[in-house]
Amino acid sequence: MNRAEFIGKSINFIHRFTMKSLQKTAEEHGVTIPQIRVIGDVYAHKTVSIKQLCQNLKMTQSTVSEIVERLIAKGLLVKAPNEKDKRIVDISLSPRLAEDLNESISEMTNQSLVGVLDLLSPSEQEDVEKGMKLLVSAVKEKMIADGMDNNDYIDILYFSNKDKRKKSN
Numbered sequence: 001m002n003r004a005e006f007i008g009k010s011i012n013f014i015h016r017f018t019m020k021s022l023q024k025t026a027e028e029h030g031v032t033i034p035q036i037r038v039i040g041d042v043y044a045h046k047t048v049s050i051k052q053l054c055q056n057l058k059m060t061q062s063t064v065s066e067i068v069e070r071l072i073a074k075g076l077l078v079k080a081p082n083e084k085d086k087r088i089v090d091i092s093l094s095p096r097l098a099e100d101l102n103e104s105i106s107e108m109t110n111q112s113l114v115g116v117l118d119l120l121s122p123s124e125q126e127d128v129e130k131g132m133k134l135l136v137s138a139v140k141e142k143m144i145a146d147g148m149d150n151n152d153y154i155d156i157l158y159f160s161n162k163d164k165r166k167k168s169n
Contacts, residue, residue, distance in 0.1 A: 007135070021112030030074075034059070038067050039093070042077060047090045049082070 001009075019033065026036045041056050042048055048056070053064045068091055071077040076097045082088035092098075117125050143149075 017116075018112050025111065031071075031076075034063070034067055035071055038064065038071060039076065039097070042091055042093055043098075047092045049088050049090060051088075053091065 022036065023033050026033055031039070037057055038053060041053055045052070045056075050061060050064055050068065053059070053068070054061050057064065059067075068077060068079070072079060075094055077091055078094050079089045079091050082090050117128070120128065
């Protein structure tokens with residue numbers, strides 16, 4: 001197996017593990033993975049339309065609409081007419097969910113990897129972090145070079161920019 005194939009399979013394996021862990025956590029809270037994806041996108045954008053959700057999540061409008069309606073019925077999302085264009089409905093987190101998520105969103109999403117990292121020594125954890133920083137930095141550079149959208153929910157490379165500035169000083 002060549003290096004690129006090994007890294008690709010490793011990323012897929014970690015992604016499957018993370019998704020299974022997220023699914024377990026979601027089920028414990030009475031929601032599905034697609035519902036979590038919708039909640040995550042609404043959380044990231046604060047207010048979003050059904051059309052935007054469909055584009056962001058690569059889901060059909062009927063699927064997104066059904067998920068949103070179920071989440072509204074559970075009291076997790078709310079919808080309201082858009083102030084600028086009354087034909088558009090804005091989706092946002094319910095006040096109850098927004099309050100709960102503000103403190104625990106990163107903890108929930110990273111929980112599965114915390115247990116894995118705890119199996120490694122501190123120096124092994126540093127090695128993994130350094131390797132991931134290098135890989136993510138290279139991916140972002142490739143995305144920029146290829147003209148791809150590299151603006152995800154957060155700029156995961158905030159740390160590499162600091163590291164580059166330190167090296168140049």
